[in-house]
Amino acid sequence: MKKQIIIWLLAGIFLSASLTAAAGTIPVKDTVTMADIGSTTCIPCKMMNPVLKNLRAAYAGRAAVIFVDIHKDRSVAREFGLRAIPTQIFFDKNGKEQWRHVGFLDQKSAAAKLDDLLGN
Secondary structure: OOEEEEEEOOOOOEEEEEEOOHHHHOOOOOOEEEEEEEOOOOHHHHHHHHHHHHHHHHOOOOEEEEEEEOOOOOHHHHHOOOOOOOEEEEEOOOOOEEEEEEOOOOHHHHHHHHHHHHOO
16 A cells, blocks of 8 residues: 655655655655654654754755655654654665664754765
8 A cells, every 4th residue: 555755855845755665765866865754743853843944955956855754654664663753864875874863953963964975
């Protein structure tokens, strides 16, 4: 059964993607990707909203910043072995997981990790 998730790409475009396996959508192919997996209701997840918005603007055209609501697609939590939300997973352009963080992640730390993956 296919499920729908909402993906917010770095450019700020809202895109509904059909998904049979989270790994097929996350990470974005050939792109440095930060996936924030959480919900729209938990407090630390809500605190991530402005961070994600700012990162999308700052890294437009260079990296993808994705939000996945686990209440809309619980398979993502299983697929990536999540134990708590929010969880941020950073992937290099080859799709290999490079770093993972659980809980609120400040913008400076997230930007530093994206810069590192981009070679800046």
